Amino acid sequence: MNAKKQNFLLFNKMWRKKVESFVEGADVVSCDVFDTLIHRKVRKPIDVFRIVSEQILKEEKYLDEVEVVFSFPSLRVYAENKAREHVFAQYGHHEVSLDEIYVNFQKITNCTDSLRNYLSEKEIFVENSITYANPIMLEIVKKALRDGKKIVLCSDMYSSSTEISDRVINAGYPAGLPVIVSCENGCSKHDGFLFDILKKNFSTDEKIVHIGDNIHADINMAQENEIDCLHFTYKDEIDEIFFSHFSKEENDFANCLSHGFARFILISDPEKAHDIWYQSGVTVFGPLFLGYFFWLLDNLQKGEFSKILFLARDGYFFNKMFAKWSTSLGVNIPSEYIYVSRGTLLYPSLSDLNWDRLWFQFGGRRNKTLNGICKKLGIPLYLYLEEAERSGISDINESIESGDARIHKFFVLVGKNLLKDAQNKRKISREYLENYISEGEKIALCDIGWAGNIQGSISRIMRSGGISVDLEGFYFGIFPWSQMNNGLRDVFHGYLVNGSSVQNLNEVLLNGGVELLEFATTAPHGTTLSYTEKNNQIFPVLEQSDDDKRVQTLSASIQEGAWDFVSSMMDLLITMDKKIFLSRSWAEAFINFVQQPTLEEARTFGIVTHSDAPGATLERSHLVSTPASETPEDVEKAKEKSFWKYAFQKLYELQDL
Template sequence: MLDIAEAKRLIDSAEIVSFDVFDTLIRRKVDSPLAIFHLMKAEVHDLTEGAISDFRSIRVQSEKNALEKARQNGVEEVTFDDIYRAIQELTGIDDSIISKLQELEIETELKCVDIRFVGYDLFQYAKMLKKKIVLASDMYLPRNAILSLLERAGVGGFSVFYLSNELMKTKREGDLFVHILMDLQIEPSQIVHIGDNPKGDIASPRALSIAAFHLPRSMVSFRQSSEFAKTLDLAGRKSWSLTKSVIDAMIADRFFDDCGKSDMDSFFASDPFQFGYTALGPMMLGFSFWLYREAKADGVSRLYFLSRDGEIMKRVFDELFPFEDFGIETDYLYCSRRMTRVPMMKNRFDLLQPIAKAIHARTLGNWLESNYGIEADKIDKELFERHGFVGADESINNKVDREALTALVLEIENILLDIASDERGSLLRYLSQKGLGTGKHAVVDIGYAGTMQDSLSSLLGQKLKGYYLAVFGTAAGVKDQLDLKGFVSQYGADDNPSLGICTHRFVYESLICNSEDTVLRVAVHGDGFVPVGKSHGVDEQRKYFVDYAHSGAVALAKEYKNSSPIRPEVSILSSEVSTLTFDTYLRYPMAKDVELLYGIAFEDLYGVVKERYLAAEPGIRKHLEPSQIIWKESLKVKQPVSKPTAKGAESTAKSALAKKNFSGAAESFLQAFELLPSRPNYLRAAAEAYFAAGNRKMALEKLSEYQRLNPKNTRVKARKWVMRFPVLAKIIGGQEFSLQ
């Protein structure tokens, strides 16, 4: 666990502060240094006219060859020129091209460099204390290139820069630190070193009695932050890509750079925004990259994102591919199964179709309203009774008397067709105002069978394309199957156990759907149209969650567009990688992460009457039927045993103080110190609590222990005298330390 307070304490006590450079003060916008060589691949291929097709492999091998050659001469470091001479030996490329390749590598490093804030904050802290700051780096790049990288990141104000490839001494061997001590003419106790490498930055200086503080790379912290993260890392290794490298680095730097925030019981830190950024975000980015390529190749001029699942898709797409730069217009279209189903009813045959389908448990009135748009309270109760029904509130299911139901529908046939005609007219005017079907247009939605696309095409008499997160084999009934394309699935089985959208479809729908109410139809309002919706009574928890989660996904898209070294139009994230975090979460959730979805209800206009939830906390779960919990994996997770924390012990101590239980407070302060030994103030508080309890011996013992850790605190000596001889308080004051 990263303890910044400990780092600052080390800086406080040192005269000179030494910082590593790469992954400490500055970072790369990719998950590893090797990704830099991947980024160069295409340009290297062009510069060498195809002589180097796999630059990463040649670059890595050449550095190894150069280091082996150096070791034969008793040297443990290589220069940038040494590496490129080794490349020349392997490929026979002439000097002019080698120089261009060196320039390209430095340009690529500059394009990928950024500040590492956690390291930079410590750097600024040392500057504020007017400490002498030196830099020490094991690096092959020349001095001028590294200085340019530091300048680009905004790092300046150091005294000396010790560079391994100039001195031919390294941190990992320890001789660079020996050189620093001799050059500065200091003792090991006068300097502290801060860096990320366990050997070169930590083990080596400590072997020389130099204090060192470990600042692990954010990617290392990310991959080791929890069991879930380790599972995710193993699964992701098989599908590495440059785009994945950039996105992983963004996630690591944003949420895992301060390792003190990590929680082995949670990956998402109970934060819907973090969930949206790390799980939903990659899915939406991968889908948008694919959508842009497909729409561009198909010559589509405008994309209509269908409500409500399409809103987050549109927001992410617009961030990555604004119309003014990429030439594809986007619009948000209110549309739902209910909104197209009723207008499509033009005759008796159409009216009878819902009766032939499966009927889930619900009230009769709800079924009529959902399928025909008629409000149940506008139907005379006598009409229900004539056909053997008690009334609109009667519960029905798949065993309902379909003959009686048919007779009921036929008796109000004209009313139902009039409703359908009215809604059809409003819908067509709305679509006309939106311009749908007046050009090469396509609709975008979550999936799965293209029924709304088919309905819109039929209503308009125009051919529309459709792009979906998933298209299943159930789409075989649409008029033109070639007009449907799916990202995760293209006409695959809808029960494919390897796809999360198949195994956890309702969770996908609930978390991708925005916070608007279900749209039933559109109504004329002034010169335009407004959606007429239906509120879902227990949907507030879901709305709260998705608002924050969708903001997280959009934030990832914005950051990718603004800072990624890979342009969005050439970014590729496969469907497997895009959904990896989301699907891994659904299959192997951690206890605290399950809590994110507690109380989120699943809304289904055509579903069952009893409320269903994605997940529910144990106390509520016992009042529900098993069928009311959708996310079955959430039921298998054991609740974590709460671990003691320093903050918790401190809180207990303060409660004891409020009750004047000073001995209990002292014990709790000592427990807090054991849990967080970098906070010696807990010892000081324990001493004061013991003194208040009348235990002078323990008070002096703990204050002496505090004094050994903080020898520069002159007030401690005076306080100890007062504790021994309380009468001195009348002369020099109590000198007591606050218990707060």
């Protein structure tokens, strides 16, 4: 299975060869329609009815019959079942047309003729708009026609032959293909009699073969009618191999749509889908980013914000989304993208030795040297060699574990000088921020989140200049220890975890989720290292690191997949009320990806490097550490150093974290 996932093109090539070989000696190729020739961009047919209902509710039409519109998905299914019961009682078969279904629908609901007709027309319209061709079968059909073979469509469906023909033509198939459909013949493939009709349309000298996805209707019954058949399990295999992280919950509308549209993207562009980074963008991060975006917009509409600031560099992708879709989704506030980082703001914001905040400057999982720590902070260590000796650090290049008490002692000894230096650096940071933040504004911030360090730093820096501003941050997650950054005019919100109120995903995020998200949201530019003044303007100084550029390249592939996913869905989603998409279920594929990676995912993503501490992208560690040996001690040590412990567990077959 993993080999197939790594080779999407090989998977397609295998299926193309299988179908080509199957039809080679045939004179007539009979094809099932749905999930063989064409697919829907949804998980299951009832999702079509939900789309119809939500679109009409958004249009605010038929307000006098809103209960019928609201309940349409279940009523539509019930009406179809009742129509089949009625036809069976009268004619001894279950095959019904769409018109017959809606006649029963009107009897059940007592709706007006106008609503009945509008629902029927809307259903057909939605079906056509979300239908696409299977690219393998499209090639097979076109080649078969060129080779002089006859193609016939054979479907168990309530749609008329004309409607089915229109649908496949709209998906790209040639016009004029004959259609044999159950609702027009009073029998089906399921009962076997539709194959009798198929055979009667051709001479006994012509070899007929059939291709379809349903094991009973397309395979068992074709065999009973002595027709060679091929079980076309392409879509089911796609779901099994590439969508293992998706929830199987069928009542979750967001999940059903995201599954269907993600499948559409992979099937429609196998060249791109061959790239595992792109795949993950489509199937894992795209749904997560879209769910967060809807949550962000909903919160922006609730508040009266002067503007929203997207913070580099994790806010890059969402700044693009906001620029493209915010207006069409009803949010109209100014936005700007600003270059900040914990490395450039947290240290200048220090007005006291708050160790929780300061730790973020030199903490991490890798060993460090005092010399390296001071260089990153801009501290002239040569002035404090005596304090280093007094702290027990005689060699400033000694490799020291994170949390070593000697580092704490050193900073206590140089604390006054540290605060003075922070004050000196604060001025240029504040001048940069003043380009975007003014007195009395209420500003929304978009960033990835976690401890609220950047928001807290911005707030403290602005207050140091006498500027009061209300900052409200909207993040993927806020951990309980964000309280260290609480201010009177600061508010923090988390989509996945929210301080002390929503914590059930803390373990997922703290054991790889944070680092994977930061990797996936990396902008195509370096982190902000500092600020410089030129011609009375303040400009950010961005890091230029070859290793970081490699990370940016991989992240760009993920974001391309995520962008394609969001773009493919947005035209449909804007036709419905976005409040129905306010759900954390968009994150389920990501959560499962973190907790239950495949072996291939653990290997591939595990070698990605991540900055060992905030603002230290030059110091990077792999998400999964490699044990020095196979001894239990070395394995345990490597596990503790690994950011992504679930992947480590997968690779080294550990039973628990």
